[in-house]
Amino acid sequence: MNDLTGGLAEAGRLLFGGNPEVWEIVRLSLRVSLIATTIALFLGLPAGATLALVRFPGRSMAVGAVYAGMGLPPIVAGLLVSLLLWRNGPFGAAGLLYTPAAMILAQALIATPVVAGLTMAAVSALDPRYRLQLLALGAGRLQAVWWLLREARLPLIAAVIAGFGAVISEVGAAMMVGGNIKGETRVLTTATVLEVSRGHFETALALSFVLLGLTYLVTIALTLLQRRADPARS
Amino acid sequence: MRGIAFGRTRTWLLAVALFAWVLLLACPRPALGQDATHPAGEEVILATTTSTADTGLLDVLAPLFLEKTGITLKPIAVGSGAALELGERGEADVLLVHSPEAEEEFMAAGYGIERRTVMVNDFVLVGHAVDPAGVAGASSATEAMTRIATAGAAFISRGDDSGTHALEQRLWKAAGITPQGDWYTESGTGMGDTLNITAERGAYTISDRGTYLALRDRLGLEVLLEGDPALLNIYHVILVNPDNGRDIDTAAGLAFLEFLLVPETQAVIGGFGVEEFGEPLFTPCADGCSVLDLEATPAAGTPVSSS
Amino acid sequence: MTTPVLRLDAVVVRVNAGSLLDVDHLAVGPGETLALIGPNGAGKTTLLHVAALLRKPDVGTVTILGQTATTHNAATLRRALSVVFQAPLLFDTRVLANAAAGLRFHGRPRIEAETRARTWLERFGVAHLTNRRARTLSGGEAARVALARAFATEPAMLLLDEPFSALDGPTRISVLPALRQRLHETGTAAVLVTHDRDEAFAFADRIAVMEAGRVVACGDALSLIAYPPSHQVALLLGIETILPAQVVCINGEQAVVSLTTCGPSLRTRTPLRATAAPGEMVTVTLPAGAVYVCGPDDVCPPEWNVLPGRVGAVTSLPSGTRLVVETPAPIVAFAPWQPEDRRWLVGDPAIVAFSPESAHVIPERAQLPIPYPSERSELNSSYGRARDGRHHGH
Numbered sequence: 001m002n003d004l005t006g007g008l009a010e011a012g013r014l015l016f017g018g019n020p021e022v023w024e025i026v027r028l029s030l031r032v033s034l035i036a037t038t039i040a041l042f043l044g045l046p047a048g049a050t051l052a053l054v055r056f057p058g059r060s061m062a063v064g065a066v067y068a069g070m071g072l073p074p075i076v077a078g079l080l081v082s083l084l085l086w087r088n089g090p091f092g093a094a095g096l097l098y099t100p101a102a103m104i105l106a107q108a109l110i111a112t113p114v115v116a117g118l119t120m121a122a123v124s125a126l127d128p129r130y131r132l133q134l135l136a137l138g139a140g141r142l143q144a145v146w147w148l149l150r151e152a153r154l155p156l157i158a159a160v161i162a163g164f165g166a167v168i169s170e171v172g173a174a175m176m177v178g179g180n181i182k183g184e185t186r187v188l189t190t191a192t193v194l195e196v197s198r199g200h201f202e203t204a205l206a207l208s209f210v211l212l213g214l215t216y217l218v219t220i221a222l223t224l225l226q227r228r229a230d231p232a233r234s
Numbered sequence: 235m236r237g238i239a240f241g242r243t244r245t246w247l248l249a250v251a252l253f254a255w256v257l258l259l260a261c262p263r264p265a266l267g268q269d270a271t272h273p274a275g276e277e278v279i280l281a282t283t284t285s286t287a288d289t290g291l292l293d294v295l296a297p298l299f300l301e302k303t304g305i306t307l308k309p310i311a312v313g314s315g316a317a318l319e320l321g322e323r324g325e326a327d328v329l330l331v332h333s334p335e336a337e338e339e340f341m342a343a344g345y346g347i348e349r350r351t352v353m354v355n356d357f358v359l360v361g362h363a364v365d366p367a368g369v370a371g372a373s374s375a376t377e378a379m380t381r382i383a384t385a386g387a388a389f390i391s392r393g394d395d396s397g398t399h400a401l402e403q404r405l406w407k408a409a410g411i412t413p414q415g416d417w418y419t420e421s422g423t424g425m426g427d428t429l430n431i432t433a434e435r436g437a438y439t440i441s442d443r444g445t446y447l448a449l450r451d452r453l454g455l456e457v458l459l460e461g462d463p464a465l466l467n468i469y470h471v472i473l474v475n476p477d478n479g480r481d482i483d484t485a486a487g488l489a490f491l492e493f494l495l496v497p498e499t500q501a502v503i504g505g506f507g508v509e510e511f512g513e514p515l516f517t518p519c520a521d522g523c524s525v526l527d528l529e530a531t532p533a534a535g536t537p538v539s540s541s
Numbered sequence: 542m543t544t545p546v547l548r549l550d551a552v553v554v555r556v557n558a559g560s561l562l563d564v565d566h567l568a569v570g571p572g573e574t575l576a577l578i579g580p581n582g583a584g585k586t587t588l589l590h591v592a593a594l595l596r597k598p599d600v601g602t603v604t605i606l607g608q609t610a611t612t613h614n615a616a617t618l619r620r621a622l623s624v625v626f627q628a629p630l631l632f633d634t635r636v637l638a639n640a641a642a643g644l645r646f647h648g649r650p651r652i653e654a655e656t657r658a659r660t661w662l663e664r665f666g667v668a669h670l671t672n673r674r675a676r677t678l679s680g681g682e683a684a685r686v687a688l689a690r691a692f693a694t695e696p697a698m699l700l701l702d703e704p705f706s707a708l709d710g711p712t713r714i715s716v717l718p719a720l721r722q723r724l725h726e727t728g729t730a731a732v733l734v735t736h737d738r739d740e741a742f743a744f745a746d747r748i749a750v751m752e753a754g755r756v757v758a759c760g761d762a763l764s765l766i767a768y769p770p771s772h773q774v775a776l777l778l779g780i781e782t783i784l785p786a787q788v789v790c791i792n793g794e795q796a797v798v799s800l801t802t803c804g805p806s807l808r809t810r811t812p813l814r815a816t817a818a819p820g821e822m823v824t825v826t827l828p829a830g831a832v833y834v835c836g837p838d839d840v841c842p843p844e845w846n847v848l849p850g851r852v853g854a855v856t857s858l859p860s861g862t863r864l865v866v867e868t869p870a871p872i873v874a875f876a877p878w879q880p881e882d883r884r885w886l887v888g889d890p891a892i893v894a895f896s897p898e899s900a901h902v903i904p905e906r907a908q909l910p911i912p913y914p915s916e917r918s919e920l921n922s923s924y925g926r927a928r929d930g931r932h933h934g935h
Contacts, residue, residue, distance in 0.1 A: 088479045129626050136624035138646035179310040197288050197426035199449035224249035
């Protein structure tokens, strides 16, 4: 217990004692994960909606792939992105490896199936007559999809929260494609791993508390949004 | 109705405010000591070992290097085996490793064009004070290993092709023992984790002094054998052959190599760790370490020219 | 001949081995209301979806306001229609946004859409709910908003798929007249799918009876009750007395049939479209509204059928007592409530009387096979519901 309270105190000291390194790590963690989640949103939402609403040949396989992707281990995602971004890989010339851009890419790869899968589930759960009602009212195909997404907005917000949660807490991909370089690609998770292997357990705990607090801030913002959208509560 | 509307607005505002603050938090701020964007645009990728990174030495050297040359050091800490593999593939510009046999193979195959000794530290055989195998009284590392194997005492190996692992394999070979059985476990993890496992299980292990010192207070393990020349751990810097792959920045790699060998840097290396552990973690060895009776690795091939 | 609002020609919807829908011809004129009744699986919802251009038939054409529907103009033609489903299907937003949704999809600007929507919300008595979240409404309120939403686009035709089935009795009673009134006011045609026979009768100008994907009867309510085209339709319409009989002889327009369940002879009108030969097996249908339960002093016209019998079953309903009088053929009649000491009991003697014109004879060759064991329960025959002057058929 001493460790926990010590860690909590250290967390406070690190954050508010004006430790610039920690703030930089926090900033980078948020930047990478928020951008990755946004990319996942723009790719995953339409993909999930399409899978839910359109019957095309090979749909079952696509659905299976999305569900498998939800369980993609972050280290595997890191490995795949490394293969692409290594100097001798197809995109090596871009020089993206060991930069935040590579981390964003890998995290987007992790989050997109999560968002797509949960979107698909959310839209499939809607009463199928809603689509008919929208068409009967005169909505175009895309208009109908947009309104259906609005109908499912509560579980969709949960999908985004799930995607964000998956990437802010992962370490395998960030380590592999980022390299945990101080001041450049060191994020909260990789920094924690480093402190643990150095034996600085109090600092590691402190960083963990910072990570948890941060995650909580983002999820509570999204949860308040969800509450506001829920008619049962207003 | 009015009351409900107000509550909704307030929740909405709160949500937006929180989110905005989080986003602001994420915005990059310029020049915090270490810049995310490099004016010179030059970087060097250094593949090195976890033990080097874990000690924190590179975190100290990187800003000095930047100040001196304007080049940003990007240390990627993997095991020695992985570092050499990255060098072979040309995914790194320069290597800092401590696995002599593997390094010699590397150089013989022509993957590296320059190899110099940087620093030395030593390995220690650690275990609990209880010492069931009676290691403490052994006269050499080989004898100690033999005692462990005979007693069937628990031993944790790195098992990950790292420099530490390579040294351990050398010791077994010298003792003429193939370690196998329930008592011999491969952790597959870095030095710090391996030490933790060793402490938990009341086992023995070989560790570099640096990592051991860093974790000493936590572990409750003791140094049972040290000083044997077979336990010397020599760190070399290797410049990767530009022919290994694309976009290898040999100039920057060379700059780092030279940086490591100059007296100022060697002095920094020699003083590293004193503050935290009371003793230095490394012995600088660029010009030979007379203390340890070691000679500097002769410059290979063409003389190195400074850029 | 005015152009019908909706026309279906040779429409077939196939599924696996059989057909879900197989309609030769169906038309709904401007301002006309058509009710679709039939058991579950008869294809009523499928027909509605095809008519609403929400489902493309495998064969056949749907014509809206004289224009044949194709893949290209379906969306445009749908603008002339409005559909209300079994559930109100309101969107998770404010009531006003819901009501204005159709207009917005049609491209009307927001202000205009909202103004028109407000008018319709008022007309359906839910103006006070304008700013409420749609999910917080009760069933009845939601149904009214759904109707307002459907009317707001001022369609040429409304298609309703059992819109009141989820509502309780009193709510249904209050919403249905409002709907009828608006339909009459605006001259909007309507197709109503319902399980409730009484709702169909209360609502529609014409009734179409469906079974196994086909329309087996179509006509105005009273004609269908009076002259059901087949035994099957009689069952689906919930006509209370349906008995097998044999023709004894024919005198001009009247036939004398003998009820084969060892009963008396009845004088009935001969069937309109086909002549029956003596000795032929037929079915006789007799709506309970046409049957009198005679008091001791009642005198009936001479050509009426007067049959004595005993009361076999007594059911007390809110609007009367339903009696099954065994003559010995069971004939169903409705009697007004009696004071306690004069209530009907099983076994009481009773005399039933009806005119020959009330009984309808269906020749055997017009009969369709009957697949269902419990036919009458399919149709909600709460015949005893409040309706003016129906008890004695006069």
